[in-house]
Amino acid sequence: MSIISLPPPSTFIGAPFMEARADLLRAAGVKAALLGMPYDMGGIWRTGAADGPRGLRDASRQYGSYFFDDDVDLFEAFKLVDCGNAPMVPANPAKCRAAMKQGAAGIFIGGDHSIPASIGEALSEATPGNIGYIVFDANMDAEEEVDGERFSNWSEACRLAELPNLDPRNMVMIGIRGSLNTRRQFEYVKSKGITIFAMRDIIELGIVEVMNRALAIAGRGTRALYVSFDTDGVDAAYAPGTSGPEPGGLTSREIITAARMLGRHGVSIFDIVELCPAYDPSGITARLACYLIFNLLGAAYSARGA
Numbered sequence: 001m002s003i004i005s006l007p008p009p010s011t012f013i014g015a016p017f018m019e020a021r022a023d024l025l026r027a028a029g030v031k032a033a034l035l036g037m038p039y040d041m042g043g044i045w046r047t048g049a050a051d052g053p054r055g056l057r058d059a060s061r062q063y064g065s066y067f068f069d070d071d072v073d074l075f076e077a078f079k080l081v082d083c084g085n086a087p088m089v090p091a092n093p094a095k096c097r098a099a100m101k102q103g104a105a106g107i108f109i110g111g112d113h114s115i116p117a118s119i120g121e122a123l124s125e126a127t128p129g130n131i132g133y134i135v136f137d138a139n140m141d142a143e144e145e146v147d148g149e150r151f152s153n154w155s156e157a158c159r160l161a162e163l164p165n166l167d168p169r170n171m172v173m174i175g176i177r178g179s180l181n182t183r184r185q186f187e188y189v190k191s192k193g194i195t196i197f198a199m200r201d202i203i204e205l206g207i208v209e210v211m212n213r214a215l216a217i218a219g220r221g222t223r224a225l226y227v228s229f230d231t232d233g234v235d236a237a238y239a240p241g242t243s244g245p246e247p248g249g250l251t252s253r254e255i256i257t258a259a260r261m262l263g264r265h266g267v268s269i270f271d272i273v274e275l276c277p278a279y280d281p282s283g284i285t286a287r288l289a290c291y292l293i294f295n296l297l298g299a300a301y302s303a304r305g306a
């Protein structure tokens with residue numbers, strides 16, 4: 001029996017369902033497509049992020065396609081569609097990773113932070129040129145392996161740095177803080193030339209200056225930009241519904257400002273990971289995730305049209 005992608009019971013802001021096939025999306029003129037990746041077998045701390053796509057879609061039922069901040073209708077401007085979830089193969093991480101590579105979409109909803117390894121591989125193969133990478137995260141996720149496992153949510157930075165057309169000097173980590181990081185990871189990051197803007201840099205420089213610097217570093221000589229939002233990059237006070245909550249992070253306004261600057265600059269694909277509805281009783285983390293999507297697309301529209 002093969003597993004096919006099915007329409008979710010509710011789609012993101014009620015967007016039409018469309019299979020995640022590049023030919024279909026192209027024929028329909030789709031400029032923004034969302035794909036769920038309900039996978040948390042790579043989680044080293046606590047599970048629950050596999051339910052992230054469901055939580056995001058449930059929370060999004062509160063919203064419509066019109067986004068006031070940019071006076072834009074996302075269905076009209078982007079022909080936004082929801083491609084459902086990438087099909088997961090039970091208890092088979094390798095096949096799950098292969099399935100996650102098939103998706104042709106611009107917005108990926110995790111799932112845990114192991115998924116950029118798969119997304120990055122697909123983007124790498126599809127991009128004739130170099131890729132830049134910006135990640136918002138409390139943690140570097142730069143452990144080369146964990147007890148021999150190379151594809152956990154503690155290692156995706158290493159897997160991305162190994163891609164043939166992703167130079168680690170075009171990789172930027174924003175919001176790093178705290179004691180879930182290890183010195184070994186910091187040594188790895190420094191040795192590869194990956195740039196870190198730690199939380200204290202954001203406090204000292206402000207998010208706008210940090211983003212200007214980050215975009216310059218990730219954009220130097222690159223043709224595509226991949227952005228990853230780990231929900232724990234945001235302060236746990238604003239985003240409690242995450243697998244490994246950390247205090248002292250970005251505020252909602254700061255991450256929204258960053259998303260808007262990214263939208264204005266132009267982003268090839270982005271993901272939102274470690275959204276954990278079981279720890280999000282008010283639904284505020286899922287709503288913040290909705291806001292990141294609205295603001296990134298809305299700011300792109302305001303800057304350039306869809």
Ligand SMILES: [Mn+2]
Nearest residue numbers: 113137141230
């Ligand atoms: Mn992470």
